[in-house]
Amino acid sequence: MNAAKKMLDAARILGAENALIIPGMLTEDDDYEQSYCLVQERLATLCDYAPEINVAVENVWDGMLYSPLEVKRFVDETGKKNRGIYFDIANARRAGESSNSIAKTTGCLWTISTRLPICWMGMLIIPR
Numbered sequence: 001m002n003a004a005k006k007m008l009d010a011a012r013i014l015g016a017e018n019a020l021i022i023p024g025m026l027t028e029d030d031d032y033e034q035s036y037c038l039v040q041e042r043l044a045t046l047c048d049y050a051p052e053i054n055v056a057v058e059n060v061w062d063g064m065l066y067s068p069l070e071v072k073r074f075v076d077e078t079g080k081k082n083r084g085i086y087f088d089i090a091n092a093r094r095a096g097e098s099s100n101s102i103a104k105t106t107g108c109l110w111t112i113s114t115r116l117p118i119c120w121m122g123m124l125i126i127p128r
Contacts, residue, residue: 021046054084
């Protein structure tokens with residue numbers, strides 16, 4: 001929590017509008033429901049700590065929040081306005097999600113990240 005608050009303090013100083021938070025890391029010994037509630041509570045606390053900064057959660061390969069619907073529910077349940085989703089297409093594909101995953105996050109999605117080549121109008125675009 002202290003590191004996340006320091007990051008939000010730095011975001012304030014730099015005039016950043018958004019900050020990316022990784023929701024947590026689960027191991028086989030962790031209880032999913034307990035961890036989910038704890039991380040959600042901490043997200044709400046961070047949103048209150050820096051109400052002028054949009055706090056985004058990313059769907060990383062960490063053992064929790066794989067499904068776009070689960071990520072959306074997770075951020076919606078905080079009840080905070082300055083929370084959202086940084087959606088990484090590569091992470092969703094790795095978890096077996098379909099190409100319509102983005103549509104499932106309507107109303108919460110702020111940023112989409114891709115490290116995969118994109119085909120647009122017959123051209124291959126490779127993100128840096």
